[in-house]
Amino acid sequence: MRIIEKGELKWIDILRPTDEDIDFLEKNFDFHPLILEEVRTPTFHPQAESYKTYLFVILHFPDFNKRAGQIQSVELDFLITPKAVVTVRYQDFPDFDVVFEEMKKNSEEYFNKTTGHVFHHLVKWLFGRTFPELDKIKKSIDEVEHRIFDEFDDDIIEEIAHIKRQILDFIRALKPQKSAWDEMTDISIEFWGDRIKPYISDLIADYNRTLNFTETHREVTDSLHLTSSSLLDNKRNYVIKILTVFTALMLPLSLFASIYGMNLSYMPLAAHPDTFWWFMGGMIAIIIVTLIWMKKNKWI
16 A cells, blocks of 8 residues: 555555455545445446445556556556545556656645546546557558558468457457446536536546547458458469469370370370370360460450
């Protein structure tokens, strides 16, 4: 547990709540026992609820895990009173540590109004940290698009699948929050008054912008996946077509070679000195006639 306190306001941050942490909250705040029991473990379902003397908000934020090489959803629970903001986390969150240190260093700037303003700055910072990751995904999409139309290769499908996984991780963290943000304006105005409305509207705009960017990336990636799949299918069909043509050309030649490879006592023209050249010329003629016939029927 760590605390920032300035004047009448304070921010209490709890990482992986223990029994001692829960006892501290029970002794110092008027939180319902069911709420305290709920914050012991992750909930996974975003929500925003008002309990008259405090707000209980559960949000999820996408965080890029460098060790795992993928984006994970990080849960952040808020217990907000008129004088204190309590945040409960269940895993390390580097971006959260950055904003905590920044607000601690400049506490006079961030703790001079209401807990609603503290909540606004914290959540806005966390939403702001998602945009660089979305920009990286956009850059990856642009690179894949360039390769699809300029230097297509079979590995592109795998790269697109990796990008789609990152986008789905973003959507998994963001989209379930819609119901919580839909309720946030009303419960915030009821709790802090009309002066907090512009700040909550600002957070809702950030949320919608982040979600819209992610949805746009998903639509573009889906289109690129369909395009690359079509190009790959065409490429494979062309290879099969060439092999089929080659097989069709070789079949009559193989037939003649098989017939004259039989060990029979008599074969027409077998003893003639020019038979080899006649057969070679006949085979070439068969190939030319077959190619002309395929071309006429638009098979090649």
